[in-house]
Amino acid sequence: MKFNTFNFHPTVSAGITAAGFVTPTPIQVQAIPPILQGQDVMGLAQTGTGKTAVFVLPILERLIKGPRGSIRALIIAPTRELAEQINEAIITLGQQTGLRSLTVYGGVNIQPQIQKLRTGVEIAVACPGRLLDHMNQRTINLSHLEVLALDEADRMFDMGFLPDIRKIIRHVPAERQTLLFSATMPDDIRRLAHDILHAPVTVQVNSPAPANTVSHALYPVEQHLKTALLLELLRHTDTESVLIFTRTKHRAKRVGQQLEKAGYRAASLQGNLSQNKRQAALDGFRDGTYQILVATDIAARGIDVSSISHVINYDIPNTADDYTHRIGRTGRAAKTGDAFTFITREDEAMVRTIELVLREKVDRRRLNGFDYSKPKPAHDSEFARPPRQPQPRRGQKDAGPSSGRTGTHAAKKGYPVKSAQGTAHRGSVHQQSSGSATRRTRSHKSGSGH
Numbered sequence: 001m002k003f004n005t006f007n008f009h010p011t012v013s014a015g016i017t018a019a020g021f022v023t024p025t026p027i028q029v030q031a032i033p034p035i036l037q038g039q040d041v042m043g044l045a046q047t048g049t050g051k052t053a054v055f056v057l058p059i060l061e062r063l064i065k066g067p068r069g070s071i072r073a074l075i076i077a078p079t080r081e082l083a084e085q086i087n088e089a090i091i092t093l094g095q096q097t098g099l100r101s102l103t104v105y106g107g108v109n110i111q112p113q114i115q116k117l118r119t120g121v122e123i124a125v126a127c128p129g130r131l132l133d134h135m136n137q138r139t140i141n142l143s144h145l146e147v148l149a150l151d152e153a154d155r156m157f158d159m160g161f162l163p164d165i166r167k168i169i170r171h172v173p174a175e176r177q178t179l180l181f182s183a184t185m186p187d188d189i190r191r192l193a194h195d196i197l198h199a200p201v202t203v204q205v206n207s208p209a210p211a212n213t214v215s216h217a218l219y220p221v222e223q224h225l226k227t228a229l230l231l232e233l234l235r236h237t238d239t240e241s242v243l244i245f246t247r248t249k250h251r252a253k254r255v256g257q258q259l260e261k262a263g264y265r266a267a268s269l270q271g272n273l274s275q276n277k278r279q280a281a282l283d284g285f286r287d288g289t290y291q292i293l294v295a296t297d298i299a300a301r302g303i304d305v306s307s308i309s310h311v312i313n314y315d316i317p318n319t320a321d322d323y324t325h326r327i328g329r330t331g332r333a334a335k336t337g338d339a340f341t342f343i344t345r346e347d348e349a350m351v352r353t354i355e356l357v358l359r360e361k362v363d364r365r366r367l368n369g370f371d372y373s374k375p376k377p378a379h380d381s382e383f384a385r386p387p388r389q390p391q392p393r394r395g396q397k398d399a400g401p402s403s404g405r406t407g408t409h410a411a412k413k414g415y416p417v418k419s420a421q422g423t424a425h426r427g428s429v430h431q432q433s434s435g436s437a438t439r440r441t442r443s444h445k446s447g448s449g450h
Contacts, residue, residue, distance in 0.1 A: 006032055012060050015093035025050035027205045032058060034201040035179060042193050043181040044204040052089045055149045055179050059123065060094045062147065068098075069120035070144040074172070076126055076165065078155040080105040080275065081282060083125045086151065090123055099123060104140075106130040107275045114139045128156065128164035135171060145172045148196075153182040153189050154321075162188060169196055184321050216327050216339035217363035218351065224376040226314060226342050227255065231262055232370050233312070233340065234292075240309035241285070243329050244294045247315035255314060256294040266292040297322060313341035316350050320357040340365075 003016050003024055024032070027045045035041050035058040045051045059073045066072065077083045083103045090101045102116050104126035110133065117140055124131075124140070134140035148169070150156070156165060178197050182189055193200070221229050234242070246252045249270035256268030267281040267290040285293040297317070308330045317323045323341070330337025341362075343351055355361055366372070 001029060006036070006057075008057065008061055009064050009097075011064065011096040011098075012057060012093065014096045015060070016057070018095060019092050021053070027051050027203060028054050030205065031201075031203040034203075035177075036061060038177055040178045040197040040200040041180075042197055042200045042202045043179070044185060044202070045181065045183065049205060051151075051181050052086055053093065055151070055181070056086070056089050056093055059147055059149070060090070060097055060099060063099050063122050064097055066146075067144070068100075068122060071121060071124050071140070071142055072144055073123045073147040073149070074126065074142060074145055075123070075149045075151060076128060076131070076156070076168070077151050078127065078159050078161060080107060080127060080278070081269075082152060083127055084279070084282075087125045090125070101125060104130050104134060106133070110134075110139075128161045128168065131168060132164055135168070142172050145176055147177045147179070148172060149179040149181070151181050153180055153192065154184045154186060157186060157188050162192065165192070183325060214327055214330055214337050214339055216341070217365045218341050218343050219365055219367070221342050221344065221372065222376065223344050225372065225374060227258055228374075229342065229367065229370060230255070230312065230314065231259075232367055234264070236367065237310065237338075239291070241288070241307050242292045242310045242312060243285075243308050244292060244312045244314055245317070245326050246294060246296060247318075249296055251314070252294045252296050256292075259292055259294065264292050265290050266294060269293055269295040271296065297326075309337055311337065311339040313339070316341055316343055316347045318350070320350075320354045323354050 003021050027049045031043050031054045063072050083105050087103045100121040101123040102121045106129050180193050249272050252268045252270040256266050259266035269281045284290040311327050311330045327339035
């Protein structure tokens with residue numbers, strides 16, 4: 001089946017061609033026809049299945065005819081990064097339609113958004129908090145809304161946005177087409193779907209297992225050796241573009257800095273950055289300015305870069321679903337990818353949960369030549385502050401200056417520094433693998449789904 005089977009308007013078809021889409025993905029095949037017919041749709045699909053185009057293309061098709069200058073389609077997303085990704089898809093696919101779109105999210109000045117709303121747009125891609133700000137200030141008019149799409153509904157639930165979503169829905173026209181997309185279906189999302197969807201068509205193409213284009217493995221390691229192992233693993237692995245996940249903002253910043261010191265073109269993406277810096281990090285990762293992006297889970301579902309060759313979980317995620325979503329950032333667009341997860345003894349319970357959900361045992365690997373027995377420094381400098389020194393009591397002389405940190409980061413212990421362009425042998429030729437998973441050969445065929 002080809003995209004021309006859908007019989008899109010010529011201006012929409014031109015955008016499809018410009019995006020390089022040829023063969024629709026399974027969810028596109030199943031969900032686009034009922035959406036074009038005006039039916040409500042509930043789509044269950046994991047990251048990387050091409051669902052952005054599932055709702056963007058029918059929205060463009062619907063809005064070509066009809067009035068301009070008022071918001072007729074609203075897409076709600078959990079994060080700024082995902083909102084920008086969706087808007088980029090609208091711009092690419094709708095470049096010849098003349099339809100105008102706008103992203104609406106917090107962390108930036110609201111005035112430019114207000115000005116653009118006044119000039120008139122047909123599509124708004126919004127995060128819930130800032131959208132409610134506009135609604136409360138009456139700077140956005142949703143009375144002409146025809147299509148409401150909720151993307152990554154389970155992520156919005158995880159982030160506590162469900163009450164905001166219900167507030168928003170109470171203020172949009174009851175006569176509308178509603179589309180809801182989610183990777184998982186917790187009870188709260190199921191209830192929301194029941195309340196807001198009318199006789200929906202349910203499309204489900206996801207499975208709990210990662211895409212078969214992803215080879216994933218676990219690397220047991222002590223916490224204080226993670227950065228040293230990361231540097232060695234990067235040195236022995238032929239990588240293109242690497243996405244590294246950490247559990248905390250502080251750790252993302254530190255790991256990014258350490259990779260820069262080691263000679264890599266690296267940036268970090270975390271919540272303490274201004275929107276301009278976050279966007280610069282994302283843009284630099286997309287265009288190759290940065291080879292490595294270190295991120296917290298804020299980026300787990302908001303990065304659409306088809307050329308990511310490796311995902312590395314510096315810290316294991318908190319849920320099995322997050323594990324699937326993280327490693328789903330690689331192995332996209334008909335390419336193969338690798339996902340490595342560092343685990344400590346404390347992570348074994350989560351590993352068992354992940355393996356239970358996946359119904360398979362994940363490889364445990366060791367890197368040949370790496371010193372796993374190196375002891376933890378007296379004061380571990382790996383993202384930890386030294387213990388506070390006792391303060392002298394009043395009238396008592398200070399016993400002397402504090403000793404401060406005695407540990408030195410493993411990255412400064414003489415590990416070879418690799419240039420941004422340097423490569424080593426492909427994959428994990430220097431690794432020992434246990435378990436049943438096998439290495440896959442990377443394919444560089446171009447993909448079709450968005």
